[in-house]
Amino acid sequence: MVTKQFNGSSGDDVDLRRADSLAREIFSDVANKWALLIIEALGERTLRFSELRNEVEGISHKMLTQNLRMLERNGLAERKAHPTVPPRVEYTLTEPGRALRGTVDLICGWTHRYLGHIEGARRRFDT
Amino acid sequence: MVTKQFNGSSGDDVDLRRADSLAREIFSDVANKWALLIIEALGERTLRFSELRNEVEGISHKMLTQNLRMLERNGLAERKAHPTVPPRVEYTLTEPGRALRGTVDLICGWTHRYLGHIEGARRRFDT
DNA sequence: CTGTATCCTAGCAGATACTG
DNA sequence: CAGTATCTGCTAGGATACAG
Numbered sequence: 001m002v003t004k005q006f007n008g009s010s011g012d013d014v015d016l017r018r019a020d021s022l023a024r025e026i027f028s029d030v031a032n033k034w035a036l037l038i039i040e041a042l043g044e045r046t047l048r049f050s051e052l053r054n055e056v057e058g059i060s061h062k063m064l065t066q067n068l069r070m071l072e073r074n075g076l077a078e079r080k081a082h083p084t085v086p087p088r089v090e091y092t093l094t095e096p097g098r099a100l101r102g103t104v105d106l107i108c109g110w111t112h113r114y115l116g117h118i119e120g121a122r123r124r125f126d127t
Numbered sequence: 128m129v130t131k132q133f134n135g136s137s138g139d140d141v142d143l144r145r146a147d148s149l150a151r152e153i154f155s156d157v158a159n160k161w162a163l164l165i166i167e168a169l170g171e172r173t174l175r176f177s178e179l180r181n182e183v184e185g186i187s188h189k190m191l192t193q194n195l196r197m198l199e200r201n202g203l204a205e206r207k208a209h210p211t212v213p214p215r216v217e218y219t220l221t222e223p224g225r226a227l228r229g230t231v232d233l234i235c236g237w238t239h240r241y242l243g244h245i246e247g248a249r250r251r252f253d254t
Numbered sequence: 255c256t257g258t259a260t261c262c263t264a265g266c267a268g269a270t271a272c273t274g
Numbered sequence: 275c276a277g278t279a280t281c282t283g284c285t286a287g288g289a290t291a292c293a294g
Contacts, residue, residue, distance in 0.1 A: 019242065022242060022246065023238050023239060023242060024184075026238050026242070026245055027160070027163075027164075027234070027235075027238055028160050030234070030238070031158060031159065031160045031163050031234065032158065032159070032160070033154070033155050033158045033159070036154075036158050037154075048275085048276090049275070049276055049277085050275065050276080060267070060268060060269085061268090061269095061276095061277090062267065062268070062269090062278095063266095063267065063268090065276080065277065065278085066267090072252065073248065073249055073252040073253070074245045074248055074249060075244060075245055075247070075248025075249070075251075075252075076245075081276085084275095085274085085275090086275040086276080087274080087275050087276050087277090088275075088276085089275080089276060089277090096237075096241045096244055096245065099237060099240075099241070100234070100237055102233070103230055103233040103234050103237060106229070106230040106233065107154070107157065107158065107227070107230050108154070110223075110226060110227050110230060111150050111153050111154055111157070112150060113226075114223045114226070115146065115149060115150060115153070117202060117223055118153055118201045118202055118203075118223065119149065120202070121200065121201055121202025122200055122201060122202070124202075125199065125200040125202075126200075175255085175256090176255075176256055176257090177255065177256080187287070187288055187289085188256095188257090188288090188289095189258095189286095189287065189288070189289090190286090190287065190288090192256080192257065192258085193286095193287090208256085211255095212255090212294090213255040213256080214255050214256050214257090214294080215255070215256085216255080216256060216257090
């Protein structure tokens, strides 16, 4: 483990390792239930915090802010705060976010397509 | 909440609700880091438990068995145990599993495509 | 080799209360 | 309304040991 730091790895090697761990990190951020549901809910629309809270069924206040921060940090969603009172904060997907949304749509489509199939498999397994 | 049970909802309504909660359940099963990484690792191949353990970097013994059971239960992967000693158990994606794999590939592609973009967004955000 | 069971801990996630 | 902070229970997930 530690020895790897001294085995004369090239600069390219280091870059690859870093890119890999970064990719893995992003994958972990994104491959999570709430993040994907938020992205799906946003779609092409611009929604307020409270609207999102209603759209994403079952999400808690905390999880929503937490995931929105994460999406914003990774540049998948844009946060626009209007300096009014009461405050009004709107969220929109960025281009990378919209690109990812396409894949989420596919997963949703997949889910509905194989719903019956999966239900049957479960019944068979649970015996 | 409870009142909904008595509001005269039609049979279709009930079916829809059930389908929705099932879809949500499947989505939760599938939209998780380890499950997706296992699916990606399997691809078109047939792999043994120990091979999978090596392919999916960082996964623990426990998480692997747990997720494999889940995949098997949902009919996404097939488990074939050879009655030899020592035991030899092989896993293969089923058709629904392979279909889902296509979407996982897209997420992976997306990750690499926007890696630099995201890295930049993070740097900007972290200040 | 594969799988199950047990223990144990870090961190996830809900509820609540408080600020601007 | 949106966001943060604190407290707390709980469960995900690692380590380990053992069985078939």
